[in-house]
Structures are given as structure tokens and as C-alpha cells.
Amino acid sequence: MDFGLSPDQRAMQASIAGVLERVAPLERVRAFAESGEPVADDVWRALTDMGVSGILVDEANGGLGLGLLDAALMAETIGAHAAPSPFLGAAVLAPLALRIGSSPGQQAAWLPKLAAGEIIAGAALNEALAGGRDSGGVRAEGGRLDGETLFALDATGADILIVADQAGGLHLAETSGLEITPLATIDATRRFAKVRFERTSAEALAGGCLERLRNAAYIMLAADMLGASQTMLDKAVAYAKERQQFGRPIGAFQAVKHMCAEMAAELEPCRALVWYAAHAFDAAPAEAAVCAAHAKAHLSEVSRFIARTATEVHGGMGFTDLLGLHFWFKRVGVDRQLLGGPEQVRDHAARLQGLAA
Amino acid sequence: MDLAYGPRYEAFREEVRAFLAAHKGRFPPDTGATREQTLAWQALLIDHGYAARTLPRAYGGFGAEPDILESRIIAEEFTAARAPRAMSGQGIAMLVPTLLELGTEAQKQQWIAPTLRGEVVWCQGYSEPGAGSDLASLSTSAVEDGEDFIINGQKIWTSTAAQADMIFCLVRTEPDAPKHAGISYLLFSMKTPGVEVRPLKTMTGRAEFNEVFFTDVRVPKTQMVGARGEGWRVANATLGHERGMLGDPNAAEARLAELIDLMRGERLAGAALIDQPVLRDRLMRLQARVLAMKSNGLRVLTSQIAGESPGLPALIVKLQGCEINHQIAALAIDALGELGVLYGGSPHLRAHGAWQWRYMFDLGLIIGGGTAQIQKNIIAERGLGLPREAR
Numbered sequence: 001m002d003f004g005l006s007p008d009q010r011a012m013q014a015s016i017a018g019v020l021e022r023v024a025p026l027e028r029v030r031a032f033a034e035s036g037e038p039v040a041d042d043v044w045r046a047l048t049d050m051g052v053s054g055i056l057v058d059e060a061n062g063g064l065g066l067g068l069l070d071a072a073l074m075a076e077t078i079g080a081h082a083a084p085s086p087f088l089g090a091a092v093l094a095p096l097a098l099r100i101g102s103s104p105g106q107q108a109a110w111l112p113k114l115a116a117g118e119i120i121a122g123a124a125l126n127e128a129l130a131g132g133r134d135s136g137g138v139r140a141e142g143g144r145l146d147g148e149t150l151f152a153l154d155a156t157g158a159d160i161l162i163v164a165d166q167a168g169g170l171h172l173a174e175t176s177g178l179e180i181t182p183l184a185t186i187d188a189t190r191r192f193a194k195v196r197f198e199r200t201s202a203e204a205l206a207g208g209c210l211e212r213l214r215n216a217a218y219i220m221l222a223a224d225m226l227g228a229s230q231t232m233l234d235k236a237v238a239y240a241k242e243r244q245q246f247g248r249p250i251g252a253f254q255a256v257k258h259m260c261a262e263m264a265a266e267l268e269p270c271r272a273l274v275w276y277a278a279h280a281f282d283a284a285p286a287e288a289a290v291c292a293a294h295a296k297a298h299l300s301e302v303s304r305f306i307a308r309t310a311t312e313v314h315g316g317m318g319f320t321d322l323l324g325l326h327f328w329f330k331r332v333g334v335d336r337q338l339l340g341g342p343e344q345v346r347d348h349a350a351r352l353q354g355l356a357a
Numbered sequence: 358m359d360l361a362y363g364p365r366y367e368a369f370r371e372e373v374r375a376f377l378a379a380h381k382g383r384f385p386p387d388t389g390a391t392r393e394q395t396l397a398w399q400a401l402l403i404d405h406g407y408a409a410r411t412l413p414r415a416y417g418g419f420g421a422e423p424d425i426l427e428s429r430i431i432a433e434e435f436t437a438a439r440a441p442r443a444m445s446g447q448g449i450a451m452l453v454p455t456l457l458e459l460g461t462e463a464q465k466q467q468w469i470a471p472t473l474r475g476e477v478v479w480c481q482g483y484s485e486p487g488a489g490s491d492l493a494s495l496s497t498s499a500v501e502d503g504e505d506f507i508i509n510g511q512k513i514w515t516s517t518a519a520q521a522d523m524i525f526c527l528v529r530t531e532p533d534a535p536k537h538a539g540i541s542y543l544l545f546s547m548k549t550p551g552v553e554v555r556p557l558k559t560m561t562g563r564a565e566f567n568e569v570f571f572t573d574v575r576v577p578k579t580q581m582v583g584a585r586g587e588g589w590r591v592a593n594a595t596l597g598h599e600r601g602m603l604g605d606p607n608a609a610e611a612r613l614a615e616l617i618d619l620m621r622g623e624r625l626a627g628a629a630l631i632d633q634p635v636l637r638d639r640l641m642r643l644q645a646r647v648l649a650m651k652s653n654g655l656r657v658l659t660s661q662i663a664g665e666s667p668g669l670p671a672l673i674v675k676l677q678g679c680e681i682n683h684q685i686a687a688l689a690i691d692a693l694g695e696l697g698v699l700y701g702g703s704p705h706l707r708a709h710g711a712w713q714w715r716y717m718f719d720l721g722l723i724i725g726g727g728t729a730q731i732q733k734n735i736i737a738e739r740g741l742g743l744p745r746e747a748r
Contacts, residue, residue: 001366001426001662002359003655069358237741251743254734260741261733265673272652272670273645279358294645301642346641347634355617355631355640 003275005073013073017080019046024083026324032084033188033327038157039120040084047078047085054115056095061111063095068216072223072278079227079335082189082327086120088220089154089162094121096216097162101170101205110160110172121162122155122175124195128164129214130340138197140165143204145173145197151338155193156182163195163202168210171202187334189327215289218296218345219277221335225303226267226274228328228335232310233263235325239314250313259309266302273298293349297342303332360655362426370430376405377438384440399444399475407431408443409473412453417470425661436607446517448472448479451595452525455542459583459591468523468544480547482512482526482569483592490731492527493536493589497571499528499543501578506530506543508551508574514725518554518567521547531586540588545576561717562700603726604678606650612685612715613647616640619707620692630692639688646681650674669740676732679723686716 005013023046032040047053055071057063064070071092078087095114098107113119127136127149136150145163155161155175163171179196237260240251250256277291284291307329311318318325336342350356362370380401385394402408403419410428412418421427435442453472456465471477488495497510508528518524524547531539547554551574556564583591620631620640631637653670660667689712690697699706700713723729737743 001362001659003652003659004358006358237743240743249744251737252746254730254746257737257743257746258730258733260743261736264669264736264741265676265733268669268673269646269649269653269677272656273649275358276648276652276655279360283358283360291648294641294648297641298645298649343638346638346645349641349644350637355621356637357632 003272005275009070009073012070013077016047016050016052016074016077019050020077020081020083022046024081024085026327029082029084029189029327030324036182037084038182038191039086043083044085044090044117044120047087048117052087053091053117054095055091056099057111057115058099061107061115063111063115067278068219068281069275069278071216072219072274075220075223076227076230076274079224079331080231082228082231082331084189084191086122086154086158086191088217088224089122089158090114090120092216092220093123093125093153093213094160094162097123097170097172097205097209097213100209100212101207102172102203106172106203106205119159120154120157121160122152122158122193123162123213123217124149124152124155125162125164125210125213125217126151126339127166128168128210129217130344132166138163138165140167140169140171140202140204143201145171145200145202148194148196150194151183152180152193152195153338154191155180155195156191161195162205162213163197164210164213169207170205170210170213172205173197173200173202185330185334187327187330189331190334192334211289214339215281215292217339218292219274219281221338222270222274222277222292222295222299225299225332225335226270228332229263229267229270229299229303229306232306232325232328233260233267236260236263236310236313239317243315256313259313263306263309266305270299270302289352290349293345293352296339297345297349300332300336300342300345304336307332362430366426366430369427370434373407373431373434374438376407377434377440380440381438387441390441395444396475398441399473402443403473407435409449412457412469412473416457416465417473425658429658432607436611444475446478447481447525448477448523451481452479452544455525455582455591455595458594463579464544464582477523478517478521479523479525480515480518480521480567480569482515482524484514485511486513490728492592493540495527495529495540497526497528498532499530499541499576501530502575505575505577508543508545508571508576510571512569512571513557513566515554515567515569516565518547518569519556523547524552524569525582527588527592530588534586537589538586540592541585542582542588542591543576544580544582545574549574549576551575559718559721561714561721563714565718565721603722604650604674604676604682606647606654606674606678609647609678609681609685610651612682613644615708616643616685616689616692619689619712623693623707625694633692636688636692639691643681643685643688646677646684650677650681669736672732672736672740675727676729676736679719680729683716683719683723686712686719690716 024043051064054063055066059065098110135148138145138147138149158175161173163173181194183192183194185192240256241249243250273295277295280288280291317323385398406419406421409418410421411423414420453469485495499506499508526543527540528543529539530541551572553570555568557566557568558564623630657667657671696705738745
């Protein structure tokens with residue numbers, strides 16, 4: 001019985017954190033946010049050099065062959081730095097879709113390139129997982145895709161896309177010739193896009209893996225919120241120790257101290273929840289889907305509370321652009337809505353258990 | 358990450374199961390067991406190492422090495438078999454560990470074995486009307502008189518006082534010393550002349566607690582645990598044991614399962630309560646919180662097995678666990694609507710009014726055993742390193 005991280009996992013997480021501190025400090029995050037760069041190539045290259053792009057690719061195809069918990073630890077670390085990177089699409093969703101749903105030939109064609117960081121993959125799953133809004137909805141017929149998808153993940157700068165059609169089928173499409181329009185959100189640390197398909201040829205992936213991708217995406221978004229929330233809490237605690245008013249650190253006042261305690265009390269169990277959900281994804285299939293949904297929905301609630309409370313602990317400074325706390329605030333704000341907000345995800349959790357018609 | 362217990366522990370689990378299977382049908386009843394039945398069951402459990410497992414044989418225990426997973430397996434299997442657990446109570450949970458650590462050999466010999474067997478029941482004399490969160494300001498006095506102390510004062514929130522044979526009690530022996538340095542820890546009989554127990558009725562309508570009054574109660578000096586003026590340190594050796602008992606995530610999980618059954622089974626205007634989207638959403642929110650606390654419990658357990666201090670994950674358990682329990686009860690009440698506010702006997706009452714009682718009693722648990730606000734101070738100061746409150 002060991003519910004914890006291995007020494008290897010801790011070491012890997014620490015070394016990724018070290019790399020991100022170097023290549024994605026606040027100034028770099030800000031520069032990305034204020035530019036139109038489709039991908040932060042320097043950041044992604046540094047992560048790729050650490051093997052991040054191949055974390056879920058099997059060793060035969062040039063990856064590290066690790067599990068979803070390892071990927072969640074990386075997502076957490078990336079969230080902690082609000083780092084721009086196409087991690088979710090390129091390192092998680094595309095490799096998983098290919099591993100679960102494609103032939104050895106397709107795998108050999110794409111996985112080594114993904115692992116090496118030679119190509120970037122995005123994922124367009126929004127309508128199939130969360131329902132269509134406005135023009136969103138992709139139809140598949142005879143190996144061709146038609147229609148539009150909104151909020152495609154990591155699609156700007158992507159070479160290939162994993163696309164879910166309205167019926168839940170999955171496809172792999174190359175992006176050359178596709179119309180990909182950036183969608184600016186409140187979170188400028190990541191790129192989202194609208195993608196238009198017109199008689200676009202695509203390779204079909206085996207059916208039935210969309211739900212696995214849903215679970216993985218929920219867990220990765222939860223891990224991103226976990227890392228971002230921990231950063232906001234750490235910054236709030238550090239500020240409460242340092243900022244003096246009325247002749248003492250504001251953290252000595254119970255009103256401020258209790259805000260920090262409430263954040264910690266809410267966040268600490270979230271870490272165990274994300275670990276458990278990620279572990280269940282690989283080791284406990286019967287529980288995996290419910291755990292993934294709860295991780296996404298619960299982290300959405302807790303991270304909203306922390307984003308707001310940590311900002312308040314910082315007082316007026318927390319509200320400024322200069323401090324930069326807003327990058328994390330906005331990041332969790334977007335994580336919350338991506339692929340369905342918490343009410344929708346909880347409804348999904350209830351359905352999975354036969355508690356909703 | 359490996360949630361399997363491994364072959365050695367699975368073999369132990371089989372042993373526990375075999376014991377429970379062999380005694381099924383002979384468990385003492387949940388309610389209304391006679392004292393004789395209860396004591397016989399406790400004796401049987403000690404014999405097999407399912408009670409007093411890690412306490413030394415010399416003092417009436419089973420004498421096994423401490424092993425957190427074995428304890429957990431015993432708890433899991435007893436729960437699954439709906440078998441009555443080993444006696445707990447404040448004597449076993451708090452006094453026995455205190456005596457083992459700080460008692461004299463004579464005190465250990467005299468008290469531990471009969472306490473473990475359930476023959477001597479204890480209550481805890483800590484809180485006073487004027488000393489709640491600031492427990493060290495307690496004022497019950499113990500004045501030296503020859504070979505005895507004479508005790509005067511009042512204790513409150515004394516949960517088992519009416520049934521208790523003995524009390525372990527904090528008293529002020531050095532009125533002129535700084536508040537933490539003037540306290541001593543005494544053991545005495547609840548039948549000593551001058552001890553009076555009055556039931557304390559709470560908002561639930563029941564008296565789950567008592568007040569205990571001391572008027573010129575004479576206690577021999579030899580009944581002190583630790584040195585004179587050291588009582589605060591003696592008490593703190595065991596306060597941690599109490600906080601660990603409150604907020605157990607497995608208890609919350611069992612409550613949640615009851616709530617799910619309730620919401621599936623009960624109907625309003627012909628439709629199951631679970632089909633009301635707003636109620637179902639609240640249920641799912643709570644299920645996520647319970648799952649998070651259960652996972653957190655596994656993390657704490659892993660630290661304990663490794664002999665590490667679990668830190669923040671353990672510090673938050675009382676605050677979060679009691680809050681979640683209260684919210685589970687509150688949702689049950691809301692789901693039941695008007696039926697949820699019936700109290701007392703009615704043919705319309707569900708679960709004998711258990712949800713109504715919990716809804717109120719759980720608020721008491723948020724306050725008791727270190728209030729939510731004191732818990733937040735502890736989390737902030739010990740867990741996050743924020744500056745201490747001016748005291």
C-alpha cells in the first residue's frame with residue numbers, strides 16, 4: 001500500500017519545474033500573452049528535450065512509455081508556471097488517441113515524430129464532449145470531414161489534429177490547407193482556435209476511444225488547475241508574510257490568516273484526488289470515469305475560490321496587471337469551462353453511476 | 358503508487374474474516390447489549406488481537422507490533438461484517454496512551470488493564486465554562502491539604518460523565534504560575550464525595566454531554582500523572598488522538614451512500630428525489646469532496662506507514678471532514694423537505710430522525726474538539742508558517 005509519488009516521479013517533477021523556471025518565467029509568459037506567437041517554440045523545445053512530448057508514447061515508438069499519473073504531474077507543473085505549451089494536445093490527447101485507436105502502421109507513422117517533438121498535434125473534441133454552440137459541429141462521411149469546431153486545443157501551430165465528429169467518431173487530419181482562426185480567450189497563456197473543415201480528408205481512428213480521451217482531458221485540466229491554484233496559494237501566503245500594515249504582517253491578522261487556511265484546506269485534498277483519478281485511469285478502469293469527472297468538476301470549484309481569494313489577499317496589487325497573478329486567475333477560469341463546466345461534468349458523473357436519466 | 362496491500366496483509370485479512378465468520382450470529386446487539394455481553398466481546402477481541410492490539414501484554418494488551426495497515430484491515434473487515442468494534446471511549450483512546458507514555462509503573466499496573474477490558478470507564482475533565490478554545494486558562498482549583506488535594510470548580514462537555522467510574526482531569530495547582538505552567542493532571546473516582554454530574558441538554562433535545570461540579574473533592578496526591586505543574590504537557594500528549602477521531606473520511610463515505618439510497622428511494626409528486634437536477638448536482642459536489650478526502654486519507658496513511666509527519670494533509674482533516682458531514686446531513690434534510698423537519702415520533706419520519714439529529718449534532722462537532730476557527734489557526738500557523746496570533 002503506497003499512495004504517493006515514487007522518488008523518480010518526484011525527481012522528474014522537480015526537474016521539469018526547474019526547466020520551466022528557467023524558460024518560462026513570468027516575463028516569458030507575459031511576452032507570449034502579448035504576442036501572436038502560435039506556439040512558444042523555446043518553451044516547447046525545452047520540454048521536448050526533457051522527454052515531455054513522449055511521456056505517453058511507448059518506448060518502441062521513441063517515447064518514455066509512462067502512465068497518466070506521470071502526465072498529470074507534468075500538467076500540474078505546467079499549470080503552476082502558467083506556461084505556454086501545446087502539452088495537452090501534443091503530449092497527451094494525440095498520443096493516447098493513436099495508442100488506443102490506431103493501427104500499428106498509423107502509430108509508426110506519427111508517434112515517433114510526436115515523441116521527438118518534430119510535429120505538434122492539437123485536439124478538436126469540444127462539440128463531441130461538451131455539445132455544440134454557434135456554428136460548432138463536425139460531420140464525417142466517407143473519410144472526409146465537414147463543418148466547424150470551436151475551442152480546438154493547441155491547434156494554432158499544429159501539424160495534425162485529432163478531431164471528434166458529432167457522432168463520437170475520431171479522426172486524424174493534417175492541418176495543411178485547413179482554415180485555423182485563433183480564438184482569443186481571457187487566458188492568453190494558451191492558444192485556442194476555430195477550425196473549419198471542407199471535404200477535408202482524414203484517417204479514421206478506431207471507435208470507442210473518445211470516452212478515454214474525455215477522461216484523460218478532464219484529469220489533465222484538473223491537474224493544470226491544481227498547479228495553478230497551488231501557485232496562487234503560495235504567492236498569497238508569501239505576500240501575507242511580507243506585506244506590513246498596522247505595524248505587522250497582514251498574515252498575523254486572523255481575517256487574512258483564515259483566508260489562507262481555507263484555501264489550503266480546500267486545495268490539499270485536491271492533490272490526492274488528482275493523483276487518485278490519474279492512477280485509476282491506468283489501474284482501476286471501473287472507477288476511472290467517475291473519478292476523472294469529479295477531479296475536473298471539483299478542481300473547477302476549488303480553483304475558482306482560490307483564484308478569487310488569493311487575489312483578495314494581495315489587496316489592490318492582486319488586481320494589477322504588473323503583479324501577473326491574473327495569468328493564473330484566467331488560466332483556471334478557462335480550464336473550468338473547457339470541455340464542459342462543472343455543472344455539466346457533474347451531470348456526466350451522475351449519468352455514469354445511473355443516478356440520472 | 359500501488360494501492361494493493363500485498364500477500365502478507367491479504368493473509369491477515371483472511372484471518373480476520375475467518376474470525377468474524379466463526380462468530381457471526383454471536384455478536385452483541387448494536388443497541389441494548391448488556392454489560393456482560395459487551396465485556397465478554399471485548400475480552401474475546403483482546404484475546405485475538407482485534408482490540409488493544411499494540412498495547413503491551415504486561416498491561417493487558419495483545420502485544421503486537423504497531424502496524425497501521427493491520428489496524429486498517431481490522432477496521433475494514435469489522436465494518437463490512439457489521440460486527441461491533443472494539444471499545445473505544447476516552448479512557449482507551451486518550452488515557453491509556455498517556456499513562457503508557459507518562460504514568461508511573463504503579464499507575465500503569467492499576468489502570469491500563471481494567472480500562473482496556475472495559476471494566477473501568479473514564480471521562481475527560483478538560484473544558485470549563487470559562488476555558489474553551491483557551492483551555493489553558495482553566496480555573497478548577499486543587500489546593501494542597503496534607504497528603505491530598507482539595508478540588509473545587511466545574512467542567513463542561515464531559516460526554517460520558519454519567520456512565521464513568523473515573524475522570525482524568527486538568528486542575529490548577531499553582532495559581533501564581535504562568536497559565537500553562539500551573540496545571541496538573543489528576544485521576545479520581547466519579548464516586549468521590551463532592552462530585553456531581555448534571556446532564557447538559559443540547560439543541561438536539563438530547564443530553565449528549567454533561568456538566569460536572571466539584572465541591573471540596575478530596576484526591577490523594579499519588580493520583581497525579583506527571584509532575585505538579587506539568588499537566589498541560591501531559592494533556593497535549595493525547596489531544597492529537599482526539600482530533601484524529603473526528604472527520605474520518607470512511608464515515609463520510611458511508612453517510613453519503615445512505616444519502617444516495619435516500620434520494621433514490623424517496624419520491625416527491627411521484628418523481629424520485631434524485632431526478633431533481635439541483636439536488637443531484639449538490640449530491641455530486643459532495644461526492645467529489647468525499648472522494649477527495651478519502652484519497653487524502655490514503656495519502657496520510659502512506660506518510661504514517663513511512664514514519665513521516667503527514668503535515669498539511671492531516672491538519673485539514675478535522676475541519677474538512679466535519680464540514681462535509683454537516684453538508685451531507687443538510688442535503689438530506691433539504692431533499693426530504695417538510696419530512697426533513699419532523700422530529701420526535703411520527704409515522705412520516707424517515708430513518709428514525711437520524712438526519713435531523715445529525716444535522717444538529719454535526720454542528721456541535723464543527724465546534725467541539727477544537728473549533729473550526731482554531732483549526733484554521735493551526736492550518737495557517739503550523740501548515741503554512743504564517744505568524745502566530747498575538748496571545
